[in-house]
Amino acid sequence: MIRLRLTHALTLSLVLLVVLALVQGATAYWSSRVVTFHVERSALVNQLLSGFSELAADKQRLKVWMAQSLLTGDPDTATRERLFRQMQATLQGLREDTVREQLLLRDEEPVRARVERLETIVALERNFSELKVQLNAVQQLPPSASTGQVWTEIIRVFDMQEGVDLRRLIFTAIQEEKLDAAAASEAAEKALEKVQLWTAEAAIFALVMAVLSAWYLNRRIRSPLADLMIGAESVRRGDLESRIPVRTMDEFGLVARRFNEMTQELAQRRRQADESQARLEVAIESRTRELEQANVTLRAVD
Numbered sequence: 276m277i278r279l280r281l282t283h284a285l286t287l288s289l290v291l292l293v294v295l296a297l298v299q300g301a302t303a304y305w306s307s308r309v310v311t312f313h314v315e316r317s318a319l320v321n322q323l324l325s326g327f328s329e330l331a332a333d334k335q336r337l338k339v340w341m342a343q344s345l346l347t348g349d350p351d352t353a354t355r356e357r358l359f360r361q362m363q364a365t366l367q368g369l370r371e372d373t374v375r376e377q378l379l380l381r382d383e384e385p386v387r388a389r390v391e392r393l394e395t396i397v398a399l400e401r402n403f404s405e406l407k408v409q410l411n412a413v414q415q416l417p418p419s420a421s422t423g424q425v426w427t428e429i430i431r432v433f434d435m436q437e438g439v440d441l442r443r444l445i446f447t448a449i450q451e452e453k454l455d456a457a458a459a460s461e462a463a464e465k466a467l468e469k470v471q472l473w474t475a476e477a478a479i480f481a482l483v484m485a486v487l488s489a490w491y492l493n494r495r496i497r498s499p500l501a502d503l504m505i506g507a508e509s510v511r512r513g514d515l516e517s518r519i520p521v522r523t524m525d526e527f528g529l530v531a532r533r534f535n536e537m538t539q540e541l542a543q544r545r546r547q548a549d550e551s552q553a554r555l556e557v558a559i560e561s562r563t564r565e566l567e568q569a570n571v572t573l574r575a576v577d
């Protein structure tokens with residue numbers, strides 16, 4: 276059976292090494308993308324959870340400020356403005372994080388869940404704007420205004436927005452983000468396990484293929500080289516009858532055949548030279564005898 280030539284085998288081995296390097300690179304790139312995705316997702320989910328929790332806490336602080344203002348009649352506007360700024364920044368962060376999460380997840384998260392989260396943020400933004408108007412108006416109330424009536428009206432603005440219970444809305448959002456955070460953490464752990472498994476499998480595959488390639492090339496090269504060295508040593512000692520076994524149909528087999536043809540030709544020429552030398556020696560010996568006979572004849576005549 277004709278095998279691949281050695282040059283083809285070497286080329287194939289080089290291509291295999293390149294492919295293995297590309298596989299390792301692709302595995303590393305994929306692993307990096309997976310880890311980055313889950314890290315970003317976990318960070319966004321935790322930021323959303325923190326944002327909703329901070330917003331709920333700031334609303335409670337604002338209620339406390341409102342109660343103190345109604346009781347003392349001397350509102351601390353600096354505290355109110357600080358809480359307003361915190362809530363404004365929190366709402367802005369929630370909107371930005373929601374958009375970033377949508378871009379990150381794309382088709383992985385149901386459309387309904389994304390729409391509901393945005394609707395929640397829009398409702399909270401509208402409530403915040405109305406709340407600012409109502410709390411700013413508290414300073415302009417006449418002294419004769421009923422504190423209980425004002426408190427009831429403000430609490431209604433705190434807790435309701437167009438018939439929606441904001442307390443339940445924020446509570447539901449916080450619970451959903453907690454579930455998302457747990458799911459993101461679990462997904463990150465599974466992804467990390469998958470990355471580790473794929474990396475280990477790719478490394479083992481690359482190692483096995485490298486070992487097999489090295490074994491194959493060593494097997495294809497070592498034995499023919501040993502045969503060539505033995506044949507060359509035999510010729511150096513003058514043994515022109517030595518022949519190299521032709522084991523393969525590749526370049527080494529071609530060299531072995533050419534070596535055998537060369538030694539065969541040298542051996543034939545040596546035999547021809549030996550035969551010519553033998554004939555020459557016979558002719559010289561015959562001529563010598565003739566000359567000796569002629570010399571003896573001449574002496575006899577004298």
